[in-house]
Amino acid sequence: MKRRIRKVAVIGSGIMGSGIACHFANIGAEVLLLDIAPKDLTDAEKAKGLTLESKAVRNRIVNDNLKAALKSKPSPIYNQKFANRISTGNLTDDLSKVAEVDWIIEVVVERLDIKKQVFEQIEKYRKPGTLITSNTSGIPIAFMNEGRSEDFRQHFAITHFFNPPRYLKLFEVVPGPDCKQEVTDFLMEYGDKFLGKTSVMAKDTPAFIGNRIGIFGIQSLFHQVKDLGLTVEEVDKLTGPVIGRPKSATFRTVDVVGLDTLVHVANGIYENCPEDEAHELFKLPDFINTMMENKWLGSKTGQGFYKKVKGDDGNSEILSLDLDTMEYRSKKRANFATLELTKTIDNVIDRFPVLVGGKDKAGEFYRKNFAALFAYVQNRIPEISDELYRIDDAMKAGFGWENGPFEIWDAIGAEKAVEIMKAEGHEPAAWVTEMLGAGITSFYSVKDGATYYYDIPQKKHIKKPGQDAFIILDNIRKSKEVFKNSGVVIEDLGDGILNVEFRSKMNTIGGDVLAGINKGIDLAEKDFQGLIVGNQGPNFSVGANIGMIFMMAVEQEYDELNMAIKMFQDTMMRMRYSSIPTISAPHGMTLGGGCELSLHADKVVAAAETYMGLVEFGVGVIPGGGGSKEMTLRAADTFRKNDVELNVLQEYFLTIGMAKVSTSAYEAFDLGLLQQGKDVVVVNKDRQLAEAKKHALLMAEAGYTQPPQRKDIKVLGKQALGMFLVGTDSMEAGKYISEHDKKIANKLAYVMAGGDLSEPNYVSEQYLLDIEREAFLSLCTERKTLERIQHMLKTGKPLRN
Template structure:
């Protein structure tokens, strides 16, 4: 049966319901968002003379919740205009409208009696064959569909989105007793392909996969922290980015999510998993009970494990909870010798062997922590899932872990992991020893670019399903390597397409990366049909290597700096004007030079979560890798007869001058960085490299012709320059910008006006590149620019001086 999802109904408009509604709107689906009717008027409604029968009052709960969601930061919506795809209503007046939707998603309060009542109401209006799912974090699915019709039960299952729905990728699908295979298969593909999620089919067990393992991990830490005499800062230091986890680590994450939410799930696991060998770990330690009694629930109550206060100087300060005294105290810096040993190891997966070998308290912590986790996940096969890769997928997609527990165990070594477990008094499930006995010494293997996992039931390595839609660079990096240097690797993606992958710190663009791009284009022009520039790191690129620029500028090596800038410009122009199509695949932070590279591509295949912009003003310069030139060119291409051309140019000027960064790839269209009709967006980042390769093939097969360099760019000369200088003068006079901001803006104005030409003229790209390079170089001689660069290198934050 073919299904098309054109319209969905979301029942329940709370934080989760509104978030789910927004994410469906993100992907172009029409959404009906319903909630209950208020039982009393607000003071404001009374003052306006409204009654409970007025539609605006009856829809108030859904309207207010959606408005609050759209105002939240980070935003649940890719672009504010997408909110127009959502219609609000109430369950009394509008429930009949669900007869016209393709999928009904229930997201009401986590109480079985209420959910069953809602399903009874839904079935009165639901069209047979319509998908019906419940977003629940733990209520057994088989209880919910009791008493419903056969058709309802065949099309019913759990679909557990993680909050926030836009950003967390896990999409757990939990079948009920009668859920059809067709429904499961459809939701699995839809979650991946359209919602951009990692779809994981879970068994109908308490808390499913992600929360079962995730809550175990947190509860285990709650008990360890007191036992080992660790502070909350120390635990957050040990469980954050150093092991590939989010910056919020453990205790800050609990504060954000809400302690009450975690306690609710933990209590449910304690009550519903009496046979769990770690059952007692789900019992709340004393300090958690006290925090619950005091309503120290985290961000929502203003204090949790951390508390933000104003100090005597009126500045904000973060206090930390002392778990012994349960009083707040100033934060303490955490440091461990073992962590120092990992500073030169870039990838978290390569650090675990060092971490578990530590001789200090950190080493003790990791051995104890991983021993407990490895034992626990081994015993969850086959209770919560038959396939170990699903546990890893759930933890990576739902909790932001870079590596799942079985991947970490592989990195440490299965036998070494068993030794650590034995020393810590933990016992693995029997199948692990059986696996080793059968000659399998890893949970995962790579073969022909595909990932295989150890299947417990067949006792063999089995291919992870669904990989055909993806290209996983980790799996082909060595076997398909064509060329490499210290900061780039060029890989053969097949079908005549190469990929160049950055491997520098934060994927910054320096000499080695530029060399790699040029080499990849050289090879592709001689032997291949096209090139993709893409990677699968956390961010595409944070821009040029400003450390290198800083050193050259400080040492006044201006000739070398000029050559470095020219090499950057020339490389971007090669991306634009090579004889083969070049497709750039940005994602995450794509700043400065990363943005400039995207703007020079034949086509951009951007991930929806791309935060892209020209941010050079923050370090005291203008875009110097062709970005200023390209914005001028794009403004020129928008000029229409009888338009006020200066107004169009001003928009592009302000995009650079205010260092605007899109909060999604869709916003990048508004900034003129991505181009409608040429560049495309993919929701699932995992599909991005494969999609970019597909478009490189299409461009090549269509008979790609090397473009001709532009000499027809209209610049406005003194007309634009004068207007921009007046504008920067007034901004400075009004104290909106500093003197140095004004100097940078005036340099940019000179470039984008095409200099002080007496009248509008047509110029070449090279003319603008020369102006851009000269302006960039002159700003690098300014003390205040060097201060900005130095501050950025030290703190990662811009300086306004």
């Protein structure tokens, strides 16, 4: 049976329910969001003369919850327009509408009695064959199945989203005991293909996989922090980006999630897992009990492990909780010699051997921490999962770890890690000892571009399923490399398609990267069918190498700077006018030069989570790699008969002048950075390169023809320039912008007007590129621009001067 999900009902509109509703709206589904009808009127409703029968009152809870979700930051929805796909109602008046949906998702309070009541009501209206799932994180399916019809049980599973549903990729699927295999298979595939998730099959055990391991890790730290005499700041320094974890690390993450949420899950594991060898570790330490009594729950109560206060001078300061005195104090800098040793190691996975070898308190911390983690995860097989890779997938997708526990174990060395475990009082599991005894010294291996994992029953490495839809650059980089320099690796993706992968710091674009792009185009034009520019780092590219620009400008090497900018422009034009199709595959931060590259590709295959923008104003210049030219061209291409052309051009001008950055790929269409009917969006980033390859092949096989360079771009001359100059004058007079902001804006105005031509005219791309480059160079001679670039290099933040 082929299932299609057109309409989804979400029962429960709290933070999770509204978030799940928004994410289904993100992918184009129609959503019915329901919650209870209020039992009492508010004072405001009484003042308006409303009654409990009024529709506005009956839907108040659901509407207020959805409104709060849509206003929250970061937003749960790709584009505010998508909220129109969500309709709301209440469980008394509107539950019958579930008869029209393809999937019902229950997200009510974590109480079995309430869930059972909801399921009983749903059964009255649900049509047979409709999917029904619960987002519970702790109630066993067998209990929820009690009293339900056979058809209900056959289509019932747990689908556990992680909060926030838009951003965290873990989607745990736990089938009920009577659930049909085809339903489980469908949910796993739908999560991956449509919701953009990492679908992980879990067993019906307390907290499933992600929370069982994640909460163990946090509880383990809670107990270690006092033993090792570490501060809150020190633990967050040790458990953040240095080991590939989120910036919020441990204690800041608990503050964001809410201490009460963590305590609820930890208590659930403690009560329901009496046989767990780490049972006592799930008991809450005294300082957590004190925080719970004081209601220091984190962000939701204004204080947790950290607390934001305003000083007498009006400036805010973040204080830290001293776990010995249980009082707040000023934050202390955390420094460790071991961490210094990793500063030159860019790949997180390569840092672990150095970290566990540290001779200071940090080294001791890592040895204790990883020994406990490895000992715990090895013993959870087959209890929570039959396959070790599912544990790694769950931790990466649900907790934002760059590497899962078994991957870290491999990085340290399977045998070396066992030595560390034994030294810390932990014994390896029998299956680990057996694996090492058979001469198999790693949990993972790579063969023919695919990942293999150690399968315990078969006692050998077998291929990890589900990879055929993905291209994993880490797996093919060495075997498929056709060119490499210090900034890029060019890989052969097969079927005549090349990929240019940036490998510079934060994927910045400098001379080596530009040379690599040109080399990729040369190779593709000679022997291949198409070219993709794509990578699988955290971000596509944060833009041009401004450090190089700063050095040239400070040394007043203007000829060299002019040549560097021209090389950038020429490379972008080669992306546009090569004889083979070029595809850009942006994701994450796609800023400045990274955005310009995407603007010049024949097609963009963007990840949904793409934050794209021309942000050069922040460093005191205008887009100089063809971005200013391209936005002028795109504005001209949207001029229609009887349009007020100045208004259209102004929209594109403001996109650059206000350094607007899209909060998703879908928002980039609204900014004119992506183009409807041409560019496409992929929800699952893991599928992005494979999708980009498909589009490159389609374009090549359809008979791609090299386009002629444009000489027909309508510019408005003095008419537009005058309007822009009047606008920047009034903005400066109103103190909305500084004198230097005005100077940058006026330079951009000159370029986008096509110069001070006496009347509208048609010009070439090269004409616009030349005046763009001239404007960029002139701004690089300004002291205030150099101050902005220097400030950005030092602090990572823009300077307003």
